[in-house]
Amino acid sequence: MTDDDHTPREVATAADARDDADANAAGRGTVTDGGTDTAAGADDVELDPWGSATVDDYRKLFEEFGIEEFDDVLPDVPHPHYLMRRGVIFGHREYDAVADAMANDDPFAALSGFMPTGDPHIGHKLVFDELIWHQQQGGDAFGLIADLEAHSARGLSWDEIDEHARSYVLSLIALGFDPEEGTVYRQSDNREVQDLAFELGSKANFSELQALYGFDGETNVSHMQSTITQMADILYPQLVDGPKPTVVPVGPDQDPHLRLARDLSERMRYFKVTEAFASFELTDDERQLVRAAYDALAAAGDGGADGGNVAADADQGTEMEAATADRVRCADAADWLDTYDPTPDLTDAKGPAIEKLRAAGKEPLRPRVRFLDRNATDDAFEDLIGRVDGDKRVFEEHIDAFDLTHEVAETLAREVELDHDGFGFRQPSSIYHRFMSGLTGGKMSSSIPASHISLLDDPEDGYDKVKAATTGGRSTAEEQRELGGKPDECPVYELYAYLLANDDDDLARTVYEECEDGDRLCGGCKEQAAELMREFLADHQEKREEAAALLEGMDIDFESDRRGTGGEH
Numbered sequence: 001m002t003d004d005d006h007t008p009r010e011v012a013t014a015a016d017a018r019d020d021a022d023a024n025a026a027g028r029g030t031v032t033d034g035g036t037d038t039a040a041g042a043d044d045v046e047l048d049p050w051g052s053a054t055v056d057d058y059r060k061l062f063e064e065f066g067i068e069e070f071d072d073v074l075p076d077v078p079h080p081h082y083l084m085r086r087g088v089i090f091g092h093r094e095y096d097a098v099a100d101a102m103a104n105d106d107p108f109a110a111l112s113g114f115m116p117t118g119d120p121h122i123g124h125k126l127v128f129d130e131l132i133w134h135q136q137q138g139g140d141a142f143g144l145i146a147d148l149e150a151h152s153a154r155g156l157s158w159d160e161i162d163e164h165a166r167s168y169v170l171s172l173i174a175l176g177f178d179p180e181e182g183t184v185y186r187q188s189d190n191r192e193v194q195d196l197a198f199e200l201g202s203k204a205n206f207s208e209l210q211a212l213y214g215f216d217g218e219t220n221v222s223h224m225q226s227t228i229t230q231m232a233d234i235l236y237p238q239l240v241d242g243p244k245p246t247v248v249p250v251g252p253d254q255d256p257h258l259r260l261a262r263d264l265s266e267r268m269r270y271f272k273v274t275e276a277f278a279s280f281e282l283t284d285d286e287r288q289l290v291r292a293a294y295d296a297l298a299a300a301g302d303g304g305a306d307g308g309n310v311a312a313d314a315d316q317g318t319e320m321e322a323a324t325a326d327r328v329r330c331a332d333a334a335d336w337l338d339t340y341d342p343t344p345d346l347t348d349a350k351g352p353a354i355e356k357l358r359a360a361g362k363e364p365l366r367p368r369v370r371f372l373d374r375n376a377t378d379d380a381f382e383d384l385i386g387r388v389d390g391d392k393r394v395f396e397e398h399i400d401a402f403d404l405t406h407e408v409a410e411t412l413a414r415e416v417e418l419d420h421d422g423f424g425f426r427q428p429s430s431i432y433h434r435f436m437s438g439l440t441g442g443k444m445s446s447s448i449p450a451s452h453i454s455l456l457d458d459p460e461d462g463y464d465k466v467k468a469a470t471t472g473g474r475s476t477a478e479e480q481r482e483l484g485g486k487p488d489e490c491p492v493y494e495l496y497a498y499l500l501a502n503d504d505d506d507l508a509r510t511v512y513e514e515c516e517d518g519d520r521l522c523g524g525c526k527e528q529a530a531e532l533m534r535e536f537l538a539d540h541q542e543k544r545e546e547a548a549a550l551l552e553g554m555d556i557d558f559e560s561d562r563r564g565t566g567g568e569h
Contacts, residue, residue: 078103078137081133082502083129094429108140110139110237111248117154119164120167121453121454125455128175128177132177135182140237141181143172148229149223149227153226162558173544174541174547196236213256230257234257243425248429268422268423269413271416274287282353286349294333298328389404439451439466440491455540455544459533469526472489484515485516495533496508500532
């Protein structure tokens, strides 16, 4: 497909090239939606969960934070949501585990939450829709109200939080969330979450929070505590019916939460399962280099192969007979690496890897799976020893197994951990959606009513806001017909792609192509969008009234008996 073939997916992706993109987070939070006036610098791609989020170039997120392109996993997603098809969801971390579980009818979960600081708006609808879609695909769905964060980080009173929390849940149900099949809870009422947060807190320290979030001596302790509570929220679905792939839909400004949660989930594990080659430990990058050396030398059979650049072999995990492996010595691998030209991302690891290999001298390299003792009890460690089949070596703090694959070893480690009262967490996954532009141009702001549409807005007010919105059109109708419009720079087109076209890809495609070709003028386009917005708001608010009857049957309290003055104001 060429660049001229604008499917709804390519339409959204084309926005990457904009130099003046400036948009507000569309449903944040643990997954919360918050926002202060201390915006993160877009040019530096700083991700601040409590700032006014802006991202000039989404591609930088792939390079600087390791977020993966959603295009890579999209073909494996059964019946993908239209936000996925249109490129609104642009990135992920390990979503392939969720897609695989979905395709095989295995257990998986989705969780998202909202900091109840105001009325739910069309930005929140993105996250509501993502959570609901995963529930409809068979996942266990969890919606949380981040009330502890709202109180500590934003200084809201408990009465204000109660009111907003109820409103969020009404919209969530009105949009299709099934409260009988899913779980909705408040942080302040969930003792399991609070107990888990206490345990997770023992694996985190202030310097880490300072580096991730910019906390300093002025940050109140409750704010820091609420951050660890969010880590417990993210892992909470795995306390229900055991470890499972879990996805958290967020805007990219929330990625610091996901990175920390993934790290803490690993630190809580009894065992870390890695690939090893000898008695010493290697970093992940060093391991790739040693694997390349081993594969090249073992294939030669005499430790003297000219390996060339075999970066692609580093991940293949070639198995060799023990007799052949014994001919590959650490010193030979060091000599091979000395002449090896690694890919740029492995260059810094080359020197340390050679140093470790030379120190080991004549010790043979032999691939094995290593179980490193992180937090295991004595009983769990002894149990694991007995359950590792085949050739193995037992050391004081690790077990080397020569006949197990990495996958089998991971499963065994988790089974032993769960049998001995551990958590056995899997690292949580995440998907990332683009920020919505404000209707008036620039970022969407709750302090500028005309820039956003609340789900509680009167339908006529919603109509008027869309009619008054900034567009990507030309100065005159003649110019528009001659040169075409600029839908990639148009907040009104975003309304179609993100919300108004709903599941109708043909409508989103038609609006884009007619605008770009000059066949669609802004006045008529806004009129159509305004009518659709009026219909959506009227329908949504009617469904909110119907959803109110379901609140009584839910195990959630919208009248908190807590007292306090809140944190930062």
